[in-house]
Amino acid sequence: MQTKSSSSDISSASKLTARLSANSHASRDFDEWCLRQFPELLLGANVLDLGCGTGKQVSLFAPLLSASSKFYGIDLSGESLDILKKDYSSPPQLELIEGSFDEMEKINSLEGGTFDLIYASYALYYTKDLGKVINDVYRLLKPGGIFWVICPYSGTNQEFLSILRTYHEVEPFMDYVFDDFHKEVIAFGEKSGFRSLKPSLLRNKIHFPSAESFMKYLKNSLFYREGFDREILSDVQKVVDNLGEFPVSKHIVSLQLRK
Numbered sequence: 001m002q003t004k005s006s007s008s009d010i011s012s013a014s015k016l017t018a019r020l021s022a023n024s025h026a027s028r029d030f031d032e033w034c035l036r037q038f039p040e041l042l043l044g045a046n047v048l049d050l051g052c053g054t055g056k057q058v059s060l061f062a063p064l065l066s067a068s069s070k071f072y073g074i075d076l077s078g079e080s081l082d083i084l085k086k087d088y089s090s091p092p093q094l095e096l097i098e099g100s101f102d103e104m105e106k107i108n109s110l111e112g113g114t115f116d117l118i119y120a121s122y123a124l125y126y127t128k129d130l131g132k133v134i135n136d137v138y139r140l141l142k143p144g145g146i147f148w149v150i151c152p153y154s155g156t157n158q159e160f161l162s163i164l165r166t167y168h169e170v171e172p173f174m175d176y177v178f179d180d181f182h183k184e185v186i187a188f189g190e191k192s193g194f195r196s197l198k199p200s201l202l203r204n205k206i207h208f209p210s211a212e213s214f215m216k217y218l219k220n221s222l223f224y225r226e227g228f229d230r231e232i233l234s235d236v237q238k239v240v241d242n243l244g245e246f247p248v249s250k251h252i253v254s255l256q257l258r259k
């Protein structure tokens with residue numbers, strides 16, 4: 001299933017940065033959880049980030065790799081890749097590719113059978129063809145290599161989806177991402193030939209301290225529709241008046257498939 005959102009909204013570096021800043025109000029540390037899931041790798045491992053954006057995970061994981069490792073990142077947004085390049089300071093050599101993970105067969109530097117780890121965090125559901133990407137990932141991995149997907153899980157964002165739905169439609173793509181995408185990853189993974197699966201779940205909560213801080217997050221998300229700000233702000237404010245904050249559930253699943 002594909003989103004109706006424009007690719008400029010999906011790939012906007014400034015919107016991504018604004019959304020990521022909401023993590024400072026989270027009850028559990030998402031980065032620390034990701035680091036705990038990080039798989040055991042050979043020294044000198046080759047790692048590829050699909051939809052690396054501004055490099056949140058690249059910057060987190062690169063210091064854990066040996067200097068002889070090579071890190072690759074692919075993203076549609078040249079602007080995000082420029083931010084990542086500017087901020088990157090770890091020893092592993094970094095190769096950034098401005099392009100689509102839907103067309104990895106056209107990228108010469110991505111050689112079959114050469115990667116130890118290929119991962120995607122909050123990105124792969126934007127693909128035009130999940131089965132094809134997963135087949136390509138399988139082809140690019142070494143035997144025993146790991147494909148790692150981090151994505152939302154059922155129940156995520158439930159507190160504000162119910163508010164938004166009283167004013168406008170929320171596109172079915174969002175339900176697909178929260179409820180079905182991870183199941184498709186497992187099903188296509190099995191079809192491609194992956195032989196084992198290690199799942200892990202994080203139930204997190206973002207505690208927005210004010211209705212305004214939530215609205216800032218909302219306006220930078222794909223959920224935002226113009227024309228309802230006053231109504232939504234007022235509903236969120238009622239929760240803040242009651243609870244002293246606006247809590248939003250973020251349920252996250254990590255799936256590691258081994259070739």
Ligand SMILES: C[S@@+](CC[C@H](N)C(=O)[O-])C[C@H]1O[C@@H](n2cnc3c(N)ncnc32)[C@H](O)[C@@H]1O
Nearest residue numbers: 011051052053056075076077100101121123126
């Ligand atoms: C929500 S952001 C996540 C970025 C990063 N992985 C993170 O967790 O901070 C999704 C990213 O996927 C990228 N993206 C979407 N479709 C893509 C495609 N077909 N090929 C490559 N990148 C894509 C967007 O440009 C955006 O940077």
